[in-house]
Amino acid sequence: MSAASTVKLILLLLINLELIGALSKHPLLLIVSFDGFRHDFFTKLATPGLNSFKSNGTHAPYVRNVFPTKTFPNHHSIATGLFPESHGVLGNEVYDPTLKKVLEFGSEMYNTQGITPIWTLNQLAARDRYSGVMMWPGGGFSYRGIVPKFHYAWNMNVSWERRVDLVMDWFSHSSTPANLVMLYFEEPDTTAHAFGPESAQVDNIATYVRQRLTNKNLLDKVNVVLLSDHGMATVTPQRIFNLSQYVDKAFFQIVDSSPVLQIRPSKGKQTIVYNTLKTASRTANFSIYQSNELPQRWHYGQSPRTPPLLAVADTGYAFQDLIEWYQKLNRTLTSNTTLGLHGYDNSEHCMRPFFIASGPLVKSGHRIQPFDTVDYYTLFSTILGVTPEPNNGTFANVRDLLKNPPSIT
Template identity: 30%
Template sequence: MKHSALFKSLFFLVIFLSLASCGSTSNVSNFSPLTTVNTAESLKKPYVILISLDGFRHDYVNTYNPPYLSSFIEEGSQAASLIPYFPTKTFPNHYTIATGMYPDNHGLLANSYYDYDKKKTYSIGNRETVVDGSFYKGTPLWVNANSEGMVTASYFFVGTEADIQGVHPTYYYNYDGKVTNQERVDQAIKWLEMPEETRPHLITLYFSDMDDTGHRYGPNNKEKLREALFKLDSKLGDLFSRVDNTGLPVNIVIVSDHGMAEQSMEKLISTESLINDALYNMIDNGVILNIHPHNNEETDKIFNQLKKLENKFTVYKTEDTPHFEYVPKNKNWGPIQVIPDDGYYFSSSKSIERRKAGNQEVFGVHGYTPALKDMHGILYAKGPAINVGGSLPSVKNIHVYPMICKILGLAVPTNVDGKLSYLKGMLQE
C-alpha cells in the first residue's frame, strides 16, 4: 500500500510538472499557497468555465442570430444586458466581474490611472504594472477558489497574470493575442480531461474578436461584425460540444466587459491643448481625463484655468463628476476630472492624424456612461446549475461574482459589492 500511494503521488506530480512546462507562455506560480491538487471537498464540486467575449454588445445575438450562441441561450438563461461601470473600459470592468467589487474598491480604476501610494501610473500597455499583484485589490474568483483548495486555470483574463495575494491560477498563460481561438478551446478541453485530483474546477477564457472588429470598423458595419461573430460562434460551438462530451457537470458563464459605440472623426477632441506638465499630470482614458496637480494647494487655480478652456468638454471637481453610480472616493482619481460632451472623445493629435491618413471616417469606442445602452455587455449561462429558459432584466456586473461562488460552493468575501439575490433567478433551486 505504501508503494501504491507513493506511485500515485509521483504520477500526479509528473502530470502537473509536464502541464506547467508546456508552451513558452505558460506559467505556474511558485508561491507556497498555490493549490495544485483538489481537496476532497473540492472534488465533489461542479465546474465553471467563465468566458469573456470582449466588446460583445448586448444586441449582437438578436441582430445576427449566431447559431451556437443562440442555442446556448435557449438551453440556459440570460440577462437583458450586463451593465458595466464608468468608465466602461476593459480592465476595470473585467476585474469587477472577477471580484464583485466596484472599481473604487478593487482599485483598478481605468485602463490607465495614477497610483499615489506607489507614485506610479498603471497602464494596460505596461507589463511591469500589469503583472504587479499589489495594484489589484479584492479577492478574484481564482484566488478565492485557491484558498478553499480548488485547482484553477486561465487562458487569459484580467488579473490572472498578476500575483494577487501571492497567487496566480494553478495553470495560466501570459496574454498573447496571437494565440488562436482554437488553441484556447483545445486547452480548456485538455484541462477538463485531466485526472480529477488535478483537474481545474474554475477555468477562465478570453476572446477579443468582437472588440477588435468593433474598434476597427465601428459597431454599425454589419458585414464585418457578422463575419467576425460567426467565426467566433463556430469556435464557441466547438467548445460547447466538446464540454458536453466530457460528461462532467460543467456550467458555462459568458460575459462581456462593455459594448461599443460608433465614433466619428468630427467629434474627436485633441488633448494637446490641455497638457500642462509644469502644473499637473494628466491621465487620458478617452471619455475622462484625470488631473493630478503636482501641488495640492494649486488645485483650485488649475481647476479655474481649465474651466476657461472648456470647448466640447466640461471640467469638474471629482466629487461632482457625472456618469458615476456613486461619488468617487478613491484618491487615485485625482481631484479634477474632464468629461467630453455627449458623443465626443479625447484623443492625441498623433492618433487623429493617423486615422485621417488612413481615410478612417468612423470607428468604434467605449468608455461612455453606462446610461448609454450601447455600452452594455452580455450575460448568458448554461449548465446543470442553471435554469433553462431563464430571462432576467439588465443587471450590474458586480453580481456575477457571488453567482459563480454559489455554483462552486465558495464563500463570498464580506467586502464584495455584488449580491446573489440579483441573479438567483438564473440558478436551479
C-alpha cells in the first residue's frame, strides 16, 4: 500500500471514529417539539420532512394534551409525566400563594423541588449519562441539584439549522456524549398567533434533522420523537370581549392570558365577582368556575396554585388581553384580522397535537391509538432504559409502538 493510500485510510478511520466512536453506550433519544403544530396540519401544509419520519416509524392520530392547552404546562407535563396540578405550572403565568406574587418564566414557576424531568432522571441513572436541552421550556433549571450537561437558553434569534447542528454535536461530543437531547422550536405557534392557524408554515427543519442524522451516521442509532404541545384555533375581533363590562375591574386581578384567565378577587369580593360573571356566562361565550367546581378531568384543581376563580372562553373566543397583545406587535386590528389562539378545553379537537416516532427501537410503518401527554414520560424512560419516578402516565398506552417492549407488571 502506498503512503498516500495509507494516509487516506487513516483519515477515513478517524472520520468514522468521529462519527460513531464518541457515542454514548446508552440508548440514544432525540425529542423534538414543534410548538403549536396541530394534529391535522399534515392535511393542510406541505410536510415532506415530517412525513419521512412518519413513513419509517410509528404515529398516532393525535395526542390528548393537558389543560390548559398552553406551552409551559404541556411541555412540563411532557418532560415530567405529571398533570399541571402536580407539577404546578398551571399556565404561562401563575400566582403562588406561598411566595405571594405572580410568577412568570423562571425557576420559581417551575417548582424545581421534588420534580424530576426526564433529562434529570437520565443523568441520575448513571454517571456517564448526559442530557442536552435546547431551549425546551423549563429545561435550564436545577432539579434535585442537577442541571443538564448541555443547555442552550431560549434565543429565537438562533437559527433553526444552528440549533440542530449544536444538538448533533452534543450526541457526538468527544468526552461527554449526550444520550438524551430535547430540542424546541417556536413554530408554527409564533406565526399562527399573529396570522391564524391556517396561514402557519412549517419549516423544512425536519428534513434538515434527518439530513444531519444521516451525515453524522446516526440515523439508525438515534430514536427520534417528533411531537407538539397543543393545537390552534381561529379567533376574529368580533369574538373578543372584556370581563370588565360585566364586573368592576377593581374587584379582581387577572393572571395569565386568553383564553384561560386565573381570577383573584379582591378581599371580600369573591362572591360578587363569581355571581356576576356566572350570570353573564349564561349568555356570553365563556364559563366561570370556582376552584371546587373545576372539571376533574382537567387535573387542575388540586394545586396550591389553583386560583379561586377560573374563566375559560369558549373555543374561538377570547378576552380583551388578546387585543392588547396584538397591539404590542404594532399591528392594526381590523374586522378582517384573523388571529390564532390556544389554551382551550383539552377535549377540543383543534387543541390536539401530533406525535411521530422512529428509530432502532420503534416499529416502522405502524399506527397506535391516541394517548395522553403524561404518557410520554413512561415512553422516554423505557427507551432510555431508566426507571421512571412516580408519574400520572400509563405505559400501556404507548407500549405498542416499541419493537420489543418490556412486559407490564
